[in-house]
Structure formats: structure tokens, C-alpha cells
Amino acid sequence: MTALNRHLLHYLGWRLLQSLVVITIVVIGSFMLLHLVPGDMVDVLGGQRGDMDAELMATLRARYGLDQPMLVQLFHYVTGVLQGDLGYSFRNSNTVLSLVLQRLPATILLVVCSVAVAVFIGTLAGVFAARHVHRPIDVIISMVVLIFYATPVFMTGLGLVIIFSVKLKLLPVGGLITPGVDMTTLQLIGDVARHMILPVLSLSLFYIAIYARLARASMLQVLNQDYIRTAYAKGLGTSHVIIGHALRNALLPVVTMVGLQIAELFGGAVLTETIFSLPGVGRLAYDSVFERDYPLILGVLLVCSFVIILVNLIIDLIYTLLDPRVEVSR
Amino acid sequence: MMPNASVPRESLLDVEGLSILIKDKRGDVRAVEDVSFSVAAGETLALVGESGAGKSLTALALMRLLPKTLAVEAKRITLAGKDLTSPSELDIRKVRGSIMAMIFQDPLSALNPVLTVERQLVEAIRLHETISRSDARARALELLDMVRIPAAAARLGEYPHRLSGGMRQRVMIAMALAGRPRLILADEPTTALDVTISGQILELLKELQRDLGLGMLFITHDLHVVRSVAHRVAVMYSGRVVESGTVADVFERPRHPYTEGLIQARPHGSFVTDGHRLREIAGTVPVPSARPPGCAFEPRCGRAEADCRQIVPPLVLEPGTARSLACFHPLQQEQYA
Amino acid sequence: MLRRVLLSPAGFVGLLLLLMIVGMALSAGYFFPKGPWALVARPYQWPGQRPGLPFGTDSLGRDILAAIFYGARVSLIVGLVATVCALAVGITVGSLAGYFGRGVDAVLMRITDAFQTIPGFLFAIVLVSILSPSVTNIVIAIAVVSWPPVARLTRAEVLRVRETEYVQSCKIIGMSTPRIILTQVLPNSLSPVIVVAAVLVATAIITEAGLSFLGLGDPNVMSWGTLINVGRPSIRSTWFICVLPGLFVVMTVLALNLLGDAINDALNPHFRKR
Numbered sequence: 001m002t003a004l005n006r007h008l009l010h011y012l013g014w015r016l017l018q019s020l021v022v023i024t025i026v027v028i029g030s031f032m033l034l035h036l037v038p039g040d041m042v043d044v045l046g047g048q049r050g051d052m053d054a055e056l057m058a059t060l061r062a063r064y065g066l067d068q069p070m071l072v073q074l075f076h077y078v079t080g081v082l083q084g085d086l087g088y089s090f091r092n093s094n095t096v097l098s099l100v101l102q103r104l105p106a107t108i109l110l111v112v113c114s115v116a117v118a119v120f121i122g123t124l125a126g127v128f129a130a131r132h133v134h135r136p137i138d139v140i141i142s143m144v145v146l147i148f149y150a151t152p153v154f155m156t157g158l159g160l161v162i163i164f165s166v167k168l169k170l171l172p173v174g175g176l177i178t179p180g181v182d183m184t185t186l187q188l189i190g191d192v193a194r195h196m197i198l199p200v201l202s203l204s205l206f207y208i209a210i211y212a213r214l215a216r217a218s219m220l221q222v223l224n225q226d227y228i229r230t231a232y233a234k235g236l237g238t239s240h241v242i243i244g245h246a247l248r249n250a251l252l253p254v255v256t257m258v259g260l261q262i263a264e265l266f267g268g269a270v271l272t273e274t275i276f277s278l279p280g281v282g283r284l285a286y287d288s289v290f291e292r293d294y295p296l297i298l299g300v301l302l303v304c305s306f307v308i309i310l311v312n313l314i315i316d317l318i319y320t321l322l323d324p325r326v327e328v329s330r
Numbered sequence: 331m332m333p334n335a336s337v338p339r340e341s342l343l344d345v346e347g348l349s350i351l352i353k354d355k356r357g358d359v360r361a362v363e364d365v366s367f368s369v370a371a372g373e374t375l376a377l378v379g380e381s382g383a384g385k386s387l388t389a390l391a392l393m394r395l396l397p398k399t400l401a402v403e404a405k406r407i408t409l410a411g412k413d414l415t416s417p418s419e420l421d422i423r424k425v426r427g428s429i430m431a432m433i434f435q436d437p438l439s440a441l442n443p444v445l446t447v448e449r450q451l452v453e454a455i456r457l458h459e460t461i462s463r464s465d466a467r468a469r470a471l472e473l474l475d476m477v478r479i480p481a482a483a484a485r486l487g488e489y490p491h492r493l494s495g496g497m498r499q500r501v502m503i504a505m506a507l508a509g510r511p512r513l514i515l516a517d518e519p520t521t522a523l524d525v526t527i528s529g530q531i532l533e534l535l536k537e538l539q540r541d542l543g544l545g546m547l548f549i550t551h552d553l554h555v556v557r558s559v560a561h562r563v564a565v566m567y568s569g570r571v572v573e574s575g576t577v578a579d580v581f582e583r584p585r586h587p588y589t590e591g592l593i594q595a596r597p598h599g600s601f602v603t604d605g606h607r608l609r610e611i612a613g614t615v616p617v618p619s620a621r622p623p624g625c626a627f628e629p630r631c632g633r634a635e636a637d638c639r640q641i642v643p644p645l646v647l648e649p650g651t652a653r654s655l656a657c658f659h660p661l662q663q664e665q666y667a
Numbered sequence: 668m669l670r671r672v673l674l675s676p677a678g679f680v681g682l683l684l685l686l687m688i689v690g691m692a693l694s695a696g697y698f699f700p701k702g703p704w705a706l707v708a709r710p711y712q713w714p715g716q717r718p719g720l721p722f723g724t725d726s727l728g729r730d731i732l733a734a735i736f737y738g739a740r741v742s743l744i745v746g747l748v749a750t751v752c753a754l755a756v757g758i759t760v761g762s763l764a765g766y767f768g769r770g771v772d773a774v775l776m777r778i779t780d781a782f783q784t785i786p787g788f789l790f791a792i793v794l795v796s797i798l799s800p801s802v803t804n805i806v807i808a809i810a811v812v813s814w815p816p817v818a819r820l821t822r823a824e825v826l827r828v829r830e831t832e833y834v835q836s837c838k839i840i841g842m843s844t845p846r847i848i849l850t851q852v853l854p855n856s857l858s859p860v861i862v863v864a865a866v867l868v869a870t871a872i873i874t875e876a877g878l879s880f881l882g883l884g885d886p887n888v889m890s891w892g893t894l895i896n897v898g899r900p901s902i903r904s905t906w907f908i909c910v911l912p913g914l915f916v917v918m919t920v921l922a923l924n925l926l927g928d929a930i931n932d933a934l935n936p937h938f939r940k941r
Contacts (some may be wrong), residue, residue: 020782025780025781026781026785029785032587033794066513146924147917150869150917151917151920152873152916154876154877155895155913155917157915158902158910159913162902162906162910226436226440227440229395230440230502230505232921233431233432234431234453234454235424235426235427235428245442247446249444263783263784263785263786263787264786264787267786267790270788271877277463282789285792289796289881289883292796294797298793300789301786301790304786305784312784323444324443325444
């Protein structure tokens, strides 16, 4: 057991190191992007105020270190990022970090709920289809899944808004909380939940399709394995075999896929938050694009990348708990 | 050492007219056809033949573990007094593991890779007797001791991939014994193992069988293994039993040309040929869908005549012996010497 | 191969739908010589409300059917070109990493990791807004965010092929490295990549539509996303302006996915029995 744990720690340590390298590359890339923008921060300020003279601009440049050589600026940028300094948004008169952190909870709520819904419903549908493979119900599930899979997030979002908010008037059109109403904590939770139904549904539909396809294929493959036959040979009933022996093995590819796609979910959150006017980082990025507030956009990009790397480490951990063979195969 | 040939004939498993159908749109094909045999308590019957003969399918059919594309037909199957000719799902589940247990060829793929040895053993134990978790654990240790796994307590927490091939097969055997079965179906249990390890596993199986008085259906393509473990043998060719009897009789005086061919192709389990010619049987086993209308062995048989091409020879008990034979033109006893 | 794709229902339907979309793209100029921007009637005409306008008009009185025909051109071109670029980058990176291994592999794969860590769509938004929205820049942005999976897949395949005997024997007879990669390794590694290409085109079309939907499309080009963006403010009443072009996005993506599945099955016939 101790040898096993040492292997595991070694593996997780290696993954952590890899993540640090990846973060560094992302930070450097983000710095390069910032310098791809025509004009710097002072130009933006100047453009905004319209009355800045060259001398003042030069002073400002010196003050923010913008007159320094590239490598020095990169060094300042990286050390700044390491200390949580992602820059300053002149449009919003606030630091980028605090702006992003204000908006992060809504996005995390949206993404986490969507992943949970997608994994749960997708796996359920996939396993169910695999259990009834080639029967009508399997064909129907596969067809529905194929259509979900082909529908872009914004189409799902718009469709749901038209049906549930505009036509049926069952659910709110957008926002996170009904404004101007005093509520108890419980009512508040209910209110937020009501506001989250459509965004979560529209973001998760596509992923439900992916996990359903994956879970079906992986369940079919697992059900053909010898150890499933062994389980039946022991005298176990079908439901025991499926839940106790097949499901855990069939879930492994799904878990891997969640890790691979968490980044895409954050991308999809931009569209969902825009459609449903949710106060998340995606919406913040969208707004800052039109305000040409590049430090803020890149701040969003960086923070999202951090979160995604963190989530991937957690998923690695879950995977090693689910599959004892990890230390051998990787 | 040859196992004692004279065993009490208290029948544990009786199979009569077992066929396995491969369902196909263009018509069903019989992978196994009209196979009959019986196994007594304390007796080992070896099913022997080349791959594709239908040996493993026969065992899986008894357990009703065949894929859904295959169907089982039988005149009669009884196991320990229970009628299993066409059992319900629940009936067969009650039998699996508790009266009849199976050991598979490749222990690595037959054990669940993400569950510990303990989980898989305790599950099998608690399925067949109401027993507390800690008692089940004690019983699991006992089973691991029975199959001679050293430091059993430490092995309980291991996952299958961390055990050696021999250890894994021992765990498989322990799992098969967990429900205190009376009949073991061993499907090539040593084929995937090294020679030395496979010898140890064979010895273990023989001992367990003797000590626990188990009936055993032992499937193999290795005649040397048959000699070492079995009391009786049934030779299968292309889905049918062609000859059966005691191991001593059949191996010393084979009467079916196919049995003779098998024995001559295999130099008595050693690489010293002892003056025997090493001879291959020309040709290959026909696939079930392309069997000749008469005897399936006819195209490869040196003794075939016109009747062999038209009629399938039935398996008939030789009068006054314990041997059954399916051949119109068998070797005479004195011809083989 | 083609026969097997066509014989499967998925492949047949997929190819049929795709040919229809291609036909629309090619015939747009013939059926709608005035182009997609021409004002043909009063704004917000419902589909079928006026003869000759089966899909109605948008908020400015432009023919939605004409816009959808011309939009097919943009979607298909963006999808194809972006995919070709992503394949070029991904295959190059993947085969270099897979063939050389060690240091080259470590560096290239960490860069690939970094690209996969950044939310692709968000990254595309940033790139388009920095580079200014034009069709070229949209293609670049989509290619930049979609090459990493290709690189991973190619690398895995190259790793597999690299160890085969025929590649080893090429090394022994002293064939040059680029020649081994180009003539031996790549041709034997690419069949799974072909399947991914169909899905990549679909993803690129979705991304382009998403960008246009957010108002980051090329203002000089009529795409399906442009139309969806135009219809968004009036979604409560005249929802058809959004939904009609959206259906064409879904149809195209569906066709490409069906085709991808069919090609996959044709390449791996033993998987069909599952």
C-alpha cells in the first residue's frame, strides 16, 4: 500500500509540475497577445480623454513601465500575475482581478451545474441505450442525441427562451435574481434556481449528447468484457452487474472527457451568459470586447485558465480514485 | 500419476442432446450439436478438442452465459437433481456460483480491474450466504489460504493488476469456491499461464477436487493436461462428441480416427518422441456453416468410405465397455499398438 | 470505402444534406442576383406572408432566404479553410512531437496543453477583437483554437506507427528523417484524422455562427450568424429571423456529424457490430 501511495504521489506531483509549466506558457501567451493590440494602455486612455499631450503620455508610460524593453515588461507582467496583479481596467476604474472575481461565482455556478446535469443525464441515457442496444428506444435516444449534438449552444438558448419565457411565460428571460424584491435565504435560493434552469439546460444539452454517446459506446464495450461474464457467473443479477461492475468502468472515459471539455464549457458560458444576461465572466468578456478593454479580457482568459487547470487536477485525482491502474499505465 | 479410474458413478450433472444454435438471418447454424455427457461427484470429465470444436461454448451454455446471438437447445439437463433444461433467469442465477461455478481462461480479464480482491471475493461469499461483513472477510481469508495464496491478508486489499498471473488464477479459483459449489467448470484454466505456474494450478485444482469431492468439467486442448487431471474424457470435433470413455481406455486404445490423430500429433506430453511418429492431421476443422453432410471428420479421414459422406455417425455406447464412439469404420483395438 | 459510406443510412443522409447545402452555396448568385443585402420588401414580413418571400424578411426588409443561400457560402468556406489550416498546424506539431519524442515532444505537448487550457471560444473572441473582424481573421482565430486535438491524435498515431517494423527498417536502410515522416509515417497515421476533419468543419461552422451571433462577424459578409444576430433584438415577436438560419446551422452540422460517423464506421468495420 505504501508503494502504491508513493507511486500515486509521484504521479500527482508530476501532473502538478506539468500544470505549472502550462500556466507559465498561458501567462506568456497572454502577455504576447496584449502586445499584439495596436496601441498600449496609455493610447487607450488618451483616446478616451482626448486631451492628453505627448509629455503627459510619456510620463504615464514611464510610470507604468511601458517604455522598458519587452523582456523587462514580460518580467514585470509575470511577477505581477504571480502576485494576483492582472492589471487595471480604466473603463471600470477597478483592478482586473477584483472585477473578474466579482463575476466568477455566477459562471462557476453555471458551469458546475451544467457539467453535473450533463454527466448525470448523459450517462443515464447512454447506459439505458446500451442496455437496450438496437431496440427502438436505443434508436430514438441516439437520434435525439444526434440532434442535440448538432445544435449550437446559442440556438438551444434562443429556442428555450422563445418557448419557456416568451410563449409559455414559465421562467424568467434572464438575470440571476429578480431585482427589487426582498427575499429570505430560502426564497433567494429558489429564485436563483429558477433563473438558472434555462441557462444550465441550454449549456448542458450539447454535453448531454456527448456524454450519452460516450457512455453508450463505453458501456457496450465494458459489457463485452470477461469480468462482466465472471460477475454473472457468480450469480449476480443484471442490475447488480451493471451498477456494481460495469458502471464504474464505463464511467472512466466520461470522467476523462469532462476534463478535456471543461475549457469548452467556459467558452460556451460566454454565449449562455450573453443570451440570459447572467452576471458572469463570460458576459464580462463580451462587454469588454466592445469596450476594447484588453487587460480585462485577458484577465478573464487567465483566470478561466487557472480555474480550468485546477478543475483538471481535481479530475485527475478523481480518476486515480476510480481506476487503480493509473500509476501503471501513465 | 494417473487418477484412479474407478470412481463412484453418482451422477451430478447429466446433459442429453445439447445443441447450440448461432442465430442468423440466412438460417440457424449449429455450433454444437447433440452433445451428451455426465459428470459424477468427485469425478473430472475432460472435454478435449481443437479450437472451434465447441468445448467452451458447451460450458458457457450450461451456465447460460452465451451471448444473445446464440441459443441453447437440450433434451435434458439436470444438475444435482435440479432440472436445468430450460431454466428461468432466476433459476439459473440461484445455481450459478452456488451449485455450479466457472473458472475462466484469462484471469486478468476475468477479474474486475477497478475492484479489490476483497470486494470481489466478499461479494461472491455474501451472495450465497447471509453472513456479516467481517465474517465474510474471515471466510475470504480462509478461501485464499485454501488456494495457497501466501500472506493472504495483505492480498485482500490488492487490485488484480498488481498480482502475478498465477496469483490471479488462484483468486479466480477462490472466487469460484466462495459459494461452496458442487461442480466446477474449468475453461482452459491454465492456457494463459507459464508452464511451471500452470503445473501448480493443475495440482491445486486436483487437490481441491479430491478434498472437496467436487465434480469438474475440465476444458482443454492439451492432452497432457487431460492425462494429469481427468478421469474420463470426451473428444469433441466440430461441435460433436466423437469418442468418450475413461482416460486410460481412450488414450491407450483410441478407436476414432480423429482421437488417434490427436494423440499421434502430440508426443505423450513430452518432447521425447519415443519412436512415435509426430504426425499432423491434414486439413482444418470445418466452420459450423460449412460442415459436410456426413461425418464432419470425413474430409480429413484416411478411413472414410461412402457411408461417411452421407450419414452422420451417431455416438453409440460400445457394448460391454464404458466407451462411446461415433464412427462407422473405427480402428480395431489390435490395429493400434 | 466510399461505397461503404454511401451504403450506411447515416452516410447517405449526411451526404445528401451536405450536397443540398453545397448546392445552395453554389446557386446563390443564380437565384438571388441582387445579393443578400438588397432591400426587397417591408421589414419583419413573416414567412409566407408575401408571395416570393417564403422565409420572410429581416429587420431591414432583406430577403431571409437569399441571406441563407449566401450564408451557406460563408459557413462552408470558413469551415473548410479553418479546418485545412488547423489540420496543417495540428498534423505538423503532432508528427514532430510523436516522431522525435523526448524534449521536442515535451515542449510541443505543453504548448498544446496551454492552448487546450484556454477556453477556445473565448480565445477566438479575443483574437477576432484584437485582429479586427474580417473573414480571414475569423478563419485564423478558429484555426488557432482548433488544432490541439488534431496534434494529439496525430502524435498518438505517429507513436504507434513509429514502432512498426516497416518504419524501423526504413531507419536501418538510412532513409532521411523528413522522408520517413512524409512517405512512411504520415500516410499510415492519418485515417483517424480524416474522421476528426469532418467534426472540425462542423465545429468551425458553429464557432463562426457563434462569433457572428455576438456581433463579431465580418460586417461585409452575410453569414447565418449575422442573420441570427440581426434577429436577436426582436426575438420575442419575430423569432423566425433567428430560428430559420439557426436550423440551417443545425442541418449542416448534423450532416457533417453523420458523415463523420459513417466514415468512422467504414474505416473501422469491426466496430459496427457493437
